[in-house]
Amino acid sequence: MTGTDDVLLVHGGTPLEGEIRVRGAKNLVPKAMVAALLGSGPSRLRNVPDIRDVRVVRGLLQLHGVTVRPGDEPGELVLDPSHVESANVADIDAHAGSSRIPILFCGPLLHRLGHAFIPGLGGCDIGGRPIDFHFEVLRRFGATIEKRADGQYLEAPQRLRGTKIRLPYPSVGSTEQVLLTAVLAEGVTELTNAAVEPEIEDLICVLQKMGAIISMDTDRTIRITGVDRLDGYTHRALPDRLEAASWASAALATEGDIYVRGAQQRSMMTFLNTYRKVGGAFEIDDEGIRFWHPGGPLNAIALETDVHPGFQTDWQQPLVVALTQAAGLSIVHETVYESRLGFTSALNQMGAHIQLYRECLGGSDCRFGQRNFLHSAVVSGPTKLQGADLVIPDLRGGFSYLIAALAAQGTSRVHGIDLINRGYENFMDKLEKLGAKVELPGGSLV
Ligand SMILES: CC(=O)N[C@H]1[C@@H](OP(=O)(O)OP(=O)(O)OC[C@H]2O[C@@H](n3ccc(=O)[nH]c3=O)[C@H](O)[C@@H]2O)O[C@H](CO)[C@@H](O)[C@@H]1O
Numbered sequence: 001m002t003g004t005d006d007v008l009l010v011h012g013g014t015p016l017e018g019e020i021r022v023r024g025a026k027n028l029v030p031k032a033m034v035a036a037l038l039g040s041g042p043s044r045l046r047n048v049p050d051i052r053d054v055r056v057v058r059g060l061l062q063l064h065g066v067t068v069r070p071g072d073e074p075g076e077l078v079l080d081p082s083h084v085e086s087a088n089v090a091d092i093d094a095h096a097g098s099s100r101i102p103i104l105f106c107g108p109l110l111h112r113l114g115h116a117f118i119p120g121l122g123g124c125d126i127g128g129r130p131i132d133f134h135f136e137v138l139r140r141f142g143a144t145i146e147k148r149a150d151g152q153y154l155e156a157p158q159r160l161r162g163t164k165i166r167l168p169y170p171s172v173g174s175t176e177q178v179l180l181t182a183v184l185a186e187g188v189t190e191l192t193n194a195a196v197e198p199e200i201e202d203l204i205c206v207l208q209k210m211g212a213i214i215s216m217d218t219d220r221t222i223r224i225t226g227v228d229r230l231d232g233y234t235h236r237a238l239p240d241r242l243e244a245a246s247w248a249s250a251a252l253a254t255e256g257d258i259y260v261r262g263a264q265q266r267s268m269m270t271f272l273n274t275y276r277k278v279g280g281a282f283e284i285d286d287e288g289i290r291f292w293h294p295g296g297p298l299n300a301i302a303l304e305t306d307v308h309p310g311f312q313t314d315w316q317q318p319l320v321v322a323l324t325q326a327a328g329l330s331i332v333h334e335t336v337y338e339s340r341l342g343f344t345s346a347l348n349q350m351g352a353h354i355q356l357y358r359e360c361l362g363g364s365d366c367r368f369g370q371r372n373f374l375h376s377a378v379v380s381g382p383t384k385l386q387g388a389d390l391v392i393p394d395l396r397g398g399f400s401y402l403i404a405a406l407a408a409q410g411t412s413r414v415h416g417i418d419l420i421n422r423g424y425e426n427f428m429d430k431l432e433k434l435g436a437k438v439e440l441p442g443g444s445l446v
């Protein structure tokens with residue numbers, strides 16, 4: 001999607017109603033695809049969504065000699081790493097800036113080839129997003145790292161060795177870095193202060209199926225006993241709890257009613273508690289979760305994002321749109337990323353009242369409190385939203401703008417909608433199914 005195709009006209013004021021389906025999680029599937037590099041035989045990954053982050057990793061894996069083809073059922077990929085050793089990676093620069101996943105190729109490539117090149121990373125612009133923990137972790141395993149203008153060059157002079165690591169913060173990517181490196185390292189690795197997001201548990205399930213030995217304690221400690229060889233796996237990816245929560249927030253903000261097939265209670269418990277406190281209704285069955293606005297005013301709340309099992313930061317932006325419709329003052333404290341509230345200025349243009357603060361409001365002190373970052377918000381509601389011209393800043397901010405435009409009176413022009421394809425499968429078709437009045441500038445209803 002390029003040029004004028006990248007703009008969506010949204011005629012707001014119609015509740016979203018109907019059923020959509022979420023498939024495998026954006027924050028698991030690409031990593032499970034990378035894990036296939038560790039196997040000595042082919043892997044089968046099921047429930048793979050057609051999103052850009054998956055396409056990017058597919059391209060990268062193919063460049064590294066992994067054959068990727070569709071499997072027997074829709075959404076199944078077969079990944080065969082038999083030709084990694086003979087791959088020609090000359091075009092890897094073309095993948096610079098495409099997503100955050102290339103950094104996770106380090107461990108598997110170091111094990112297989114003894115060297116790795118990592119181009120510049122992409123991902124959402126919601127903070128500095130350093131990768132210092134990743135490199136510290138890799139050094140501890142015995143890798144050497146050289147930063148050059150075009151990216152990072154890594155080498156493993158000998159087999160990587162298990163080690164003891166304590167993360168300064170329970171970073172998701174760094175925990176995955178440790179897992180993907182430790183499984184084939186010599187000896188035992190003990191990781192403390194690890195992230196324990198459901199997507200990490202699912203990655204551990206993938207690795208265990210491959211032959212890894214990994215235990216997870218209740219105190220953020222993960223122990224990995226390295227093995228000499230891993231096989232391929234067959235795995236069905238856990239569903240995308242972040243996408244499911246985005247549609248739940250859309251139901252609330254537009255006063256709608258959406259059944260999200262595939263949504264799972266277990267990975268969404270914290271979100272569901274918050275949804276209920278705000279005044280949203282939900283009903284859980286074996287196949288999914290129905291989310292709806294039960295009528296009457298919504299409640300203002302105090303919300304703090306955190307690592308799992310806290311309120312996931314990627315749930316924050318879509319829910320803030322619903323909070324503009326709650327009666328009273330809501331407080332939002334973003335503690336995972338220092339710059340994830342910038343999207344609220346466009347909501348204010350639409351009529352919302354959201355004030356940002358540098359202080360840690362409404363909860364515990366976080367890493368950003370004394371450092372001049374606007375990372376707390378006070379949302380005063382309810383406010384009527386009016387259509388506006390909006391430019392999508394990042395993935396979840398972009399989905400929030402779609403929700404706000406759908407909840408608003410009048411028409412909005414939403415620019416940069418292609419970014420949403422990074423993490424929301426077929427979102428245009430889903431909007432249509434839910435009765436959204438959206439139109440491409442050429443005039444055709446989507
Ligand atoms: C592809 C993917 O899975 N993305 C998710 C992943 O991102 P990602 O894995 O990049 O996020 P992290 O959990 O690593 O980052 C959390 C915090 O740690 C900091 N940090 C991280 C690494 C590092 O080397 N140094 C450092 O300081 C970051 O700046 C951030 O403030 O987890 C985030 C937190 O749940 C989610 O919002 C993202 O959707």
Ligand SMILES: C=C(OP(=O)(O)O)C(=O)O
Pocket residue numbers: 026099100122123124125126314395396423
């Ligand atoms: C921040 C996100 O993703 P990424 O880490 O891929 O940028 C997200 O999914 O909201």
